[in-house]
Amino acid sequence: MLEELVDNHLAFLAAHRGAVRRSAAAIEVVGESDEFSAWIPLSPAAELPAGTSTVRLVPWSGAGWVERLTADGFEPAEVLVHMEAPAGSAEGEPVAAIDSDADAVGFAEVQSAAFLEVGEPDYDWWQKMFVERALQNYRAPDQSLYLLRVDGEPASSTLVLRTGSVVGVYAVATKPQYRGRGLATALLAQARRDAAGGRLTLQVVEGSDAERLYLKLGFRPAFRSSHFRRP
Secondary structure: OOHHHHHHHHHHHHHHOOOEEEEEEEEEEEEEHHHHHHEEOOOOOOOHHHOEEEEEEEHHHOOOEEEEEEEEOOOEEEEEEEEEEEOOOOOOOOOOOOHHHHHHHHHHHHHHHHEEEOOOOHHHHHHHHHHHHHHOOHHHHHHHEEEEEEEOOOEEEEEEEHHHOEEEEEEEEEOHHHHHHHHHHHHHHHHHHHHOOEEEEEEEEEHHHHHHHHHHHEEEEEEEEEEEEEE
């Protein structure tokens, strides 16, 4: 079911990016950063909360939301593609999950180098948050954080999060100087091992380089989730 893929993604957001609040009518994601916050209706009759700035639609949100949001001043933003990999065996050597605070800090170091630009306004905040969340989550029984080193230096990282039979791949990152060496491919192979007998999923922005890469690696779109934001 498609809902199982969303549940996995929400579990990641709750563990690494903020908090998730559920009701029968909607899901509210309250991110540590505004870019991760969103309101997700689960019914065409759900009432849009006052002050909402980002709405994310899923296939079961129901009809009429695009028109309602447009009339209320929202504009289309990115489309998140939920992708799923076909079952298959993984090649290469297994990678062990990190098991120390030092490796958790190395994991966060890769995330900062791959996703942040030195000098951007929230650089220090994000860097601190990456470290805190890695230290908080690497021992969690439903998660495995992976780190590859090159000559002892943290070079590439990812994590998988398990919810039921679904294994979600998140935070795939390689420091710029180590790209093109197949490190992320080796980590994705480990994610396939983790998902043996289950479903392997990830999310990318529609039209991005990441989407094209994962299509080449055999992932296929399961559904699309459109975002709308107030300008």
